[in-house]
Amino acid sequence: MxxxxxxxxxxxxxxxxxxxxxxxxxxxxxxxxxxxxxxxxxxxxxxxxxxxxxxxxxxxxxxxxxxxxxxxxxxxxxxxxxxxxxxxxxxxxxxxxxxxxxxxxxxxxxxxxxxxxxxxxxxxxxxxxxxxxxxxxxxxxxxxxxxxxxxxxxxxxxxxxxxxxxxxxxxxxxxxxxxxxxxxxxxxxxxxxxxxxxxxxxxxxxxxxxxxxxxxxxxxxxxxEAQVRLDTAVKQDDGFFATYLVSTWTRHLIKPAARLKLTPNAVTGISLALALLAAVWFSAGTPGGRLTGAALFYLSFALDCLDGQLARYTRTFSPLGAWADGLSDRFKEYAVYVGLAVGFAGPDIWYLAVATMILQVVRHAIQYAYAGTVADAGRVGTPWGRPARSLMESEDAGRAPGVLGLAQRIERDTVARWLKKIVVLPIGERTALIAVTAAGWNARVTFLSLLCWGGVAALYQLAGRIARSAK
The missing domain is CATH 3.90.550.10 (Spore Coat Polysaccharide Biosynthesis Protein SpsA; Chain A)
Known part of the structure; x- marks a missing residue:
């Protein structure tokens, strides 16, 4: 990505x-x-x-x-x-x-x-x-x-x-x-x-x-050096699912994709097409259709990881590519929600589908609105943005109290850091959750799982943003 x-x-x-x-x-x-x-x-x-x-x-x-x-x-x-x-x-x-x-x-x-x-x-x-x-x-x-x-x-x-x-x-x-x-x-x-x-x-x-x-x-x-370039093309701080169940094999596709002169944007387009095919199979509502849709959705996410790996390997990032990738991520996920809802016969399934979409919109608003606000604050020099320090000042220890101090300690513990990454339900974990629950059960279980886990993740993110804003 x-x-x-x-x-x-x-x-x-x-x-x-x-x-x-x-x-x-x-x-x-x-x-x-x-x-x-x-x-x-x-x-x-x-x-x-x-x-x-x-x-x-x-x-x-x-x-x-x-x-x-x-x-x-x-x-x-x-x-x-x-x-x-x-x-x-x-x-x-x-x-x-x-x-x-x-x-x-x-x-x-x-x-x-x-x-x-x-x-x-x-x-x-x-x-x-x-x-x-x-x-x-x-x-x-x-x-x-x-x-x-x-x-x-x-x-x-x-x-x-x-x-x-x-x-x-x-x-x-x-x-x-x-x-x-x-x-x-x-x-x-x-x-x-x-x-x-x-x-x-x-x-x-x-x-x-x-x-x-x-x-x-x-x-x-x-x-x-060539091997190091390949290794560093794989994102080092990705989620658990992406790191251990996707990037372990997509890394072997980076060089072939580069030799074929595939651009990151082209890989993003293929990923989008696979997600739309997954939505079509989910809409069939049959066990075979849900299983096929889950496999296609997993492959779509794998290519979503590959496009970022290819961009880092070839160093061909672009604002257009980053925007298109982020937009396609949202579109793919919501298309799959629609496909799952169409393939389920229950009368209340659309309420669950819409509620899940709204929850994801709120979570992204919490994440990106805060990041944008901090960036703006740093540019205009507001008191709660990073303040300028004199070249004559001594450096403090940089240890935050309370919740922020706990967050810093968690980052230093490998197991706790991975648990935190899983709890926030990033796109890799959402992909796995959707694929497993849709293939093994049905759309109702998928939406309820996303609402429960996503609700916990939203509260966790909100608490973290409030703690950082109040420091």
Whole structure:
């Protein structure tokens, strides 16, 4: 299922920080600076501007601000002393959203030159440097930061403010090594949403000496980048049913679909056609018809997962595709409801069918209205949106009290997290519920099951939204 992304720009400019002696370390391509430049040449970047060590950190930050002010699209900042898989860079620079994001590794081994960060809900909510501490850190920043077009003004302002603070000695003994780290700190503290792009099994790290560089380059050869790209195409935070009963086999269809040049939108269309066929078979009302309809509906959902996997593998997200996918999900589900109701002889079945549709509309309103409101609040800077924090402030522990604290603890427990995903009755679990109850019993059982489970899920979601709104 493609993720709803806003395509901010089709171009990305790169600022390459050749500000440390390590950027001139030797490798097969010449120097590490040459190596990173060669990698960028294979990626869709508009241009690469190299910032040297002349003038120190203050001059470097001001140069970055000047470049950002005139950039036509997204800007990526990365150090030239970086040893990374090309696929790791591509995960950021080839992402069609061209949004604000940073490469992180979910490990606890923080320290120069990999400062700690705290990631919550796929976003970096706290970032560190030698001056800025991060309590409860759960990942490390790997030096690569991309800022989307909407965040460029904030990045330029942050770079200039940091240059002033460094010049006045207010950030302690920070050095040129920390330029990207400080920019990330500034963006997070200014309220810009920074997506955390996890490396997974890929490697990306900065080095400080020839021995470390040689070791890091050797580690790169131990990983199959093509296999990692395939693995990361499968959504990591999907529901239980989608993860264990669908994606385990649809992942094997990704490469064949790509070779056949199928687009994600084409797969979405096939998924829609199968759901409509399922509705027709359900409308027959016979045991065989319900069984066939259940199988077709399951296959429809499998293709619904495949279209997102194909989009991530080929990196061909689009706003149209995301909108069409979301719309087709609703249409397919409601078409199946109609088919089940038509195939059932009971007089009150339509009341149950309509009630089930209304419940799903309410649940989606609870989910998406809240997300949209939070996004709007963050843009206009309302008090309950994420507030901007001074670069001189200390970081709090980031632990929420009460219900939110309990929710955070649940996220850290694997079993509890899966139970929570099941309780909210996502589309995968709804598909399974519809297919099993329709094939094994009848439409009345299907609608009553959806109403009972969906009602519990709606109350759970509502309680969570109220708790977060009241924090």
């Amino acid at each position: 493609p993720e709803p992304l806003s395509r901010e720009s089709t171009t990305t400019s790169v600022v390459l920080l050749a500000t440390t002696p390590a950027s001139r370390l030797y490798c097969a391509e010449g120097t590490l600076l040459d190596r990173v430049g060669g990698q960028l040449a294979t990626l869709p970047v508009l241009d690469v501007q190299v910032v040297s060590a002349d003038g120190g950190l203050v001059a470097g930050l001001r140069n970055i601000a000047k470049i950002v002010r005139v950039a036509p699209g997204a800007v990526a900042v990365l150090p030239a002393d970086l040893v990374a898989h090309t696929e790791a860079l591509a995960m950021l620079l080839e992402h069609p959203a061209r949004d604000t994001a940073a490469l992180v590794s979910h490990d606890a081994d923080s320290g120069p030159p990999h400062p700690p960060v705290r990631v919550e809900g796929g976003k970096i909510v706290a970032a560190g440097s030698s001056f800025h501490l991060v309590p409860a850190a759960n990942a490390t920043f790997r030096g690569v930061l991309q800022t989307g077009e909407s965040g460029l003004s904030a990045l330029a302002d942050v770079a200039e403010e940091l240059a002033e603070l460094v010049e006045e000695g207010k950030l302690g003994p920070v050095t040129e090594v920390e330029a990207a780290d400080l920019l990330l700190v500034g963006l997070v503290r200014s309220g810009v949403a920074v997506r955390a792009t996890g490396l997974g099994p890929l490697h990306a790290g900065r080095v400080t000496g020839q021995g470390a560089a040689d070791t890091a380059l050797t580690r790169l050869a131990e990983v199959d």
